Amino acid sequence: MPSEDSSGSAAAPADGLRATGRAGDPVSRRAAAIEAILLDVDGVLTDGTFEPGDEDAGIPERKRFHSRDGLGLVMAKKSGLRLGFVTGRRSGAVRGRAAELSLDYLREGCFDKGPAFDEACVTFGLLPEQVAFVGDDVQDLPALRKAGFAAAPADAHPAVLECVHFVADAPGGRGAVRQVIERILEARGLLDAALYRFWGQ
Numbered sequence: 651m652p653s654e655d656s657s658g659s660a661a662a663p664a665d666g667l668r669a670t671g672r673a674g675d676p677v678s679r680r681a682a683a684i685e686a687i688l689l690d691v692d693g694v695l696t697d698g699t700f701e702p703g704d705e706d707a708g709i710p711e712r713k714r715f716h717s718r719d720g721l722g723l724v725m726a727k728k729s730g731l732r733l734g735f736v737t738g739r740r741s742g743a744v745r746g747r748a749a750e751l752s753l754d755y756l757r758e759g760c761f762d763k764g765p766a767f768d769e770a771c772v773t774f775g776l777l778p779e780q781v782a783f784v785g786d787d788v789q790d791l792p793a794l795r796k797a798g799f800a801a802a803p804a805d806a807h808p809a810v811l812e813c814v815h816f817v818a819d820a821p822g823g824r825g826a827v828r829q830v831i832e833r834i835l836e837a838r839g840l841l842d843a844a845l846y847r848f849w850g851q
Contacts, residue, residue: 764793
């Protein structure tokens with residue numbers, strides 16, 4: 651099962667333990683307050699690998715996105731959550747994916763994720779505790795430490811795993827984002843309705 655930091659803080663828990671409780675526990679309270687989700691791309695929405703391109707020559711960078719993560723992002727949008735990508739690379743593949751999903755915020759070429767997180771909060775008109783961040787590597791730590799709900803894929807850097815409130819079972823690019831979104835929707839009481847849109851009659 652995904653693991654959670656029961657301390658209620660995005661700092662490393664002293665005992666390294668995670669809680670698995672639901673309603674009323676600190677992680678659920680944090681998740682229930684979330685109204686927007688920001689995501690790193692490489693290593694979170696992808697497995698971290700890519701084929702470099704040359705945009706000046708019309709050769710796009712190639713990335714692989716997982717369909718379950720994509721459906722999770724659609725579920726989040728339809729449930730009223732705002733979404734954004736904050737990524738260190740500039741890529742037509744990312745811009746295309748952002749447009750396809752009708753994202754509310756996109757920052758490319760961004761290696762200092764802390765100011766980007768602050769900017770997104772202003773753009774959304776939300777407090778930091780209302781915004782989640784999903785990251786996998788050390789450049790994501792400034793944003794993860796600001797986020798009301800910090801999450802990571804299973805194969806994130808150890809420093810990230812010790813910092814976040816929620817660690818998915820799945821690695822980056824293999825459904826981790828879907829697990830984060832479902833955890834947030836569950837805490838907000840929206841998961842059943844989000845799933846029913848697809849399996850209901």
